[in-house]
Amino acid sequence: MERHQIALYFTAIAAGGVIGWFVPGAQGPLANVITPALGLLLYATFLGVPFVKIGAAIHDGRFMAAILVLNFLMVPAVVFGLSRFVADDVALLTGVLLVLLTPCIDYVIVFSGLAGGATDRLLAAAPILMLTQMVLLPVYLLMSMGPNLVTSIEPKPFIEALVFLIIVPLALAAVTQRWARRAGTGRTIMSFIQGLMVPLMMLTLAAVVGSQIADIGAQIGSLTRVVPVYIAFLVLMVPLGLWASRIAGLNAASATSVVFSGATRNSLVVLPLALALPESLSLVPLVVVTQTIVELIAMVIFVRLIPRLVSRSRAR
Template sequence: MRERLERYQVVAYLVAVLAGLLVGTRSPALAESLAVGLWPLLGALLYATFTQVPLLALRRALVNARFLSAAVLGHFVAIPLLVWLLVQGLPAEPALRLGVLLVLLVPCTDWFLSFTHLGGGDTPTAIAFTPLSLLLQLALLPLYLWLFLGQAELAGLLQRELLLAFGGLILLPLAAAWLTERWAAGRPRRERGVAALGWLPVPLLALVLFVVAAGQVGQVREFLGLLLWLVPLFVAFLGAALLLARWLARAFRLPARQGRVLAFGFGSRNSFVVLPLALALPAGLEMAVAVVVIQSLVELVGMLAFLHLVPRLFPDAAQAAGTR
């Protein structure tokens, strides 16, 4: 039954997104009230995901030099260069360019872990990389903004949001999952209870998608004219991220499951963290909010496509043998 749930997860996610868009259109007040539950839902999603991961494997993942080299090169050298190239084709509108830079320069540190897990990636390796990813974001984002836009003063606000998100969405669920693992160790009844939490990631992710779609449809409607520019740009980014992951996985001779981590990591951005920052920007930069919203909705659809594409592009040994 659980295998069937995961097999049809993409259908569940698409239904959740469509239902969210409908609710956001018909009942904006309800959608706004639902948005309060986004971070608790993300925290619950990551806790349920972490409980299904052998956390003791994190130490081994931390010393995986080949993966760490590929991930750092991709996230913090290749992708910033790609983003800079993509921005050159946009109109010379500061708020538009700022929004694109904010949302594409910062790698995701939350729900990409769940997509990695659901897509058959090496989740312990993904979790182990997250603290390093956050530290590099905090250190390099001021430099990126200064080089690309001359807006280093905005980095301090973003750093606070990143730290809050890391504490609330990564450290707390991870600590709770570790304590749960210790509590259940060696006790079959408790271990069965922890295993039963494996049913939760799919419905919880569907709820997250519902809330995001419901809460952000209004922003998209307000700046519909941006869709002409941004949707092709964000789709191109997802395609380039997928190709980059495949190339780096081959160049560094990574196992298929670690290649999947690169694919989901490169394709997903920290839109849930950047959105509060964009909302706090000074008057006249409201367009940046719409940019973040549109990217997050494009990414939702993109990650659903990734769940189908990534296992095919990065087949494990059993899959590769079955295709011969």
């Protein structure tokens, strides 16, 4: 499965789309699968992280500086420019800003790891990225759209995501690793769970796409306007991530993680925020999910592409 994981991910995306489109009753159950599937996926991912190295990762000032500057200085400038193409539609603008201004803290670790990135450093950075975006997102939205939207955003979904998608899987992984060092049964269970990485990723991709594809189809005329914005964002963030990594003097693994962090967004975490917005902004959740689909397709390409670009950048 690992040898054919890219093809399997595309298959999962297609299968989720077909099920969600032709079996409308499956949308609710698929939506309920997303959070537990993502939590299990991250648990399996964290099992492969050497926790003894996390302390060093936190103190890696150059990596942390690169990832924070990229996500909270460069990204807002890029997003502001790209968002002008949909500035005439409040719902489209809101969705684009909400999803593109928030760096991913969950499956970016998975994709970066598949591309040979520094998983331990991204893991150490995840809580910092989460807390920083909680503080800065209202500020960025206030600057871009005014106070009305900001007052409707609650921090609870962000806190829940940090606890259930990062802290709990991380704690379970640490306990499992300790058990594996002491007992053969622990090693067997740890190996088994790590072997579920590809199926869990397939389940997550299928659930996200399948749960929202029908609603996206109904609003396809409006949503096609944001697709070029999302593609342009992904294209622009690759050279910016490479540049930030080169300025910081990072090695190939850390540079790969920085590029993935800049390109991937927190769509699964901000979706509850989008769903909590007023009825007049009912299109916003679909704008967010559209970004998820575009990004997931791009990520399976980036797993192969980014390592080559990092190597080429370092050879210059």
